Amino acid sequence: xxxxxxxxxxxxxxxxxxxxxxxxxxxxxxxxxxxxxxxxxxxxxxxxxxxxxxxxxxxxxxxxxxxxxxxxxxxxxxxxxxxxxxxxxxxxxxxxxxxxxxxxxxxxxxxxxxxxxxxxxxxxxxxx
Ligand code: AMP
Numbered sequence: 001x002x003x004x005x006x007x008x009x010x011x012x013x014x015x016x017x018x019x020x021x022x023x024x025x026x027x028x029x030x031x032x033x034x035x036x037x038x039x040x041x042x043x044x045x046x047x048x049x050x051x052x053x054x055x056x057x058x059x060x061x062x063x064x065x066x067x068x069x070x071x072x073x074x075x076x077x078x079x080x081x082x083x084x085x086x087x088x089x090x091x092x093x094x095x096x097x098x099x100x101x102x103x104x105x106x107x108x109x110x111x112x113x114x115x116x117x118x119x120x121x122x123x124x125x126x127x128x
Contacts (some may be wrong), residue, residue: 007052012104016050017111026077030069033077033109042112043081045086047073054103083111091119109120 007013014020015034022034025045036044049066053059059067071090078084088111093100 005051007104010052010104011102012048012106013052015123025080026073028069028073030066031073033073036108041110041115043083043110045081045109047077047090047107047109053105055099055100055105056092059105062126070105070107074107077109078111079109080115081109083109087111089115 006017011020015022016032022037024032026032026033026047029050031047031049033045033047036046047070049070051066053063053066074090075084078088086108091108091110092105093108
């Protein structure tokens, strides 16, 4: 197991425990999904492990099950929010360059609007 189950300093651990309110979309024994407080699309849901793991970079081989549960929950959330067929994006911001701001793994499920690619301004292709 990569880290402790509950980190009292962690915003998302506190949401899991109901200490901070959130609009829950889905939950099972492994993961919780709730609406992002600052949505960038009509459907913007965060999918997190119940257990505190700070970032994708902290995942260990024994976390294989939780990685799978997050992806399966994303599929479930896509169904619940009505974007399973229209399409959606699952984004994990990891670390400084990706602007991760909450250090408890979370996938952003975003859907209900057309999106662009790449997900940053500027040239699409970097050579060399
Ligand atoms: P990231 O920048 O990838 O770490 O994403 C963190 C996300 O958490 C942002 O999209 C925030 O809008 C979202 N967020 C922060 N606080 C809350 C909260 N209390 N409830 C729901 N979403 C939140």
